Amino acid sequence: MKPYRINLMVCAGTGCVANHSFEIKKALEDEVKKRGLENEVQVVATGCNGFCAEGPLMVVQPEGIFYHQVTIKDIPHLVEEHFLKGRPVQKLMYVPPDAKAPIPKMSDISFFNRQMLIALRNRGLIDPEKIDEAIGRGAYSALAKVLTAMTPPEVVSLIKASGLRGRGGGGFPTGIKWETCRKAHGEPKYIICNADEGDPGAFMDRSIIEGDPHSVLEGMLIGAYAIGSHHGYIYIRQEYPLARERLTIAVQQAREYGLLGDNIFGTGFQFDIKVARGAGAFVCGESTALMASIEGRVGEPRAKYIHTVEHGLWNLPTCLNNVETWATVPEIILKGAEWFTSIGTGDVSKNPWGGSKGTKVFSLTGKVKNTGLVEVPMGITLREIIYDIGGGIPKGKQFKSVQTGGPSGGFLPASLLDLQVDYEQLTEAGSMMGSGGMVVMDEDNCMVDMAKYFLAFTQDESCGKCTPCREGTMRMLETLERITQGKGREEDIQLLEDLSQFVMDASLCALGGSAPNPVLTSLRYFREEYITHIRDKKCPAHVCRELNVYTIDPGLCVTKGHGCGVCRRQCPENAITGEKNVAHVVSQELCKKCGVCYDVCKFDAVKVA
Amino acid sequence: MPNIKIEDLARIQEQVRHTTLLREGAGRAKITVHMGTCGISAGARKVMDALLKVFEERDIKDIILTTSGCAGLCSREPMATVEIAGQAPVKYVDLTDTKIREIFERHVMGGKVVTEYALAYGSERTH
């Protein structure tokens, strides 16, 4: 490879691609060529940097200068100033919220420098479509190590000693899963990577695959060697076309290098991977439903007493792990269990459930200034994630709650901001780690509405095989809808609690088993909001629109808006009357409370109460 | 492509090392060529080209080559700053492609400052 004095790492994760990063890459290459710099400057498309809200992103190496929100128009100036004359362009640098001066270096931006990268170790540093670059950063050297210097049981012991726990939801100790599968009878054995990522609000698996697919392949190869498997599947959701494409390229390149196939590294070890597409069903993220889907059946889970490590895919022993779990494995092999256990909380030396080790990737979204992917050591507090990395709540609003674990998790209130994030503490608080979604809510969000949102999701995605989940979530949803429409009854809270208990106890799989968590935690920490909805028929955050009353301030409407009439024309019910320079009026009889008038008024004349 | 062996991993790593190392911002030394408008018109591009050629010929992987703006002393352009990790940076002035090659040999590789071409010793840091 030729040396280049500058490497332009243009982010080509889905978020930045949506913001035209491919066009920007093309324009950069053209401009660089026009200036005769093509032998000095190389433009590289990388995977997601995690700071998606600021996209499209670009990092100039070796200096580490970080540019955000780059547009095609900026490029000629950028190339001339920075790459020709060596003067970084201030205008394109990131200015943190509340700060005046831009921060030139990536390593100085608090969103990045508070993070600790293990699963995302190569993010933004390699071109995910070039296997050589991954190898240059150490990919497949852990595989070389296990194939030449370790026996399969030694690999299993190492992973057990590291305390690694599944990153896909349940936090099951990975080493134990491998050991049971290794000992299970039946041939062949299968390895599966769960890239279904159904949790709405989580995108770390997508990011890992888009940015560093070889880390996942290597993890699976190591697992296959440890367990004694020769066939692997990656089950990836159909909604992720870019990730699927990068994965397919990675598998292809690994095959060309003989890193997949027969006689890997000339050691006689053989393993190959197929990529299977999901077809849009949340429940297919559940391990048994996923296997049914790979077999070409409908994705209905089965009871847990039959273990998939013994009777999994095609009824044969199967080891299924999440993308992030697989991507973490090679680092543990290279750096050792001791290094991994030095990060995180608790003690796993005697009890594999005794602590949470290593790092976890969270997708930090919702009402925070810096949204994106963050990888942090276990045990960090929610406050550090939301305020130090996330920059706090935008527009001077008040923090209300953070939701972790998606539809299976729960809402945590401000009083728990100093909670240490690990498997045990989150579960104790009524939530869970889940796949790592972390959605921040402010005073404008209604907790009853959010509970209803998650329940509507699980109700819709319930596969319908078992009655408690199918009917129970339905009745819970009806109750919540009643409350948000102002028809709630005093006894509804008790009813919700009873139904929750029943659905959790009697459901076949963890979808139903955890579906009530959002309801239970919102009842536990935000009970008074339910009571206001039920007794006063009011939604304090004005989200439940059936409870709102829309009126127009006549003064503002005339003095500021001169009776502009936008609300009148947009109202789907023709409930608003008025004319130019005359105050408009909402007819409460006709109003269906859609809220359009409130959204379209540019003069804040529409009031909600 | 033939199947690779374990030894090949190291070979591939070597091959891409300069790229990846530079992206990580690590390096044994850093050479900054000052490429302001004045520098470029005085011939800084030639100096840069010469350095790039040396890097390629010698397969240099652990040295960062970068540019910066005008160093402020336009009359002595082209200029470059050589910074060996852990040592004070040295500014060289009135450069040509042959001079920079000599500096590369004697200072960057040999570790001795080429005093004939140096302007200042231990001036301001560049990073």
Added chain:
Amino acid sequence: MDTQNLETIIRKRGAHPGALIEVLLDVQEKYRYLPPEIVEKVSRELTVPASWIYHIATFYNAFSLQPRGRYCVSVCLGTACHVGGGVKILEKIERDLRVKRGCTTTDLDFSLDEVHCLGCCGLAPVVTVNEDLYGKVDLSHVPRILKKYTTKKVGVEDA
């Protein structure tokens, strides 16, 4: 109905029951729905009963039994997008296209759907139209986005 595409798909995925979901996904992509004639042919070629195919097709969200529009507008209602106001965007598009979620306009130009998380939560709220993705969508962006895909007048006026 032209079945040339189907033959290519089956050749690529294999004519056995295990390939069913992959075949159906490809059919959905090519024909924009699962036409009854095609389902029948898939049933014969892959030796699976048509009832089983409908079982699969109605279980997974990716499949549609009705013809879909040329442009599929999907509004994300994942958690981040819900918190960011995705519902209002969806309602605005419903009004502008005069079509309800889950339905297709009579001229087969647009289908409108809600989806749960497209994995770009950092850009919430997110809308996609076929392959194009729009992030941080505001009510006022909606007419501009829709206009790109139609020459007809969309919506009442810019909000």
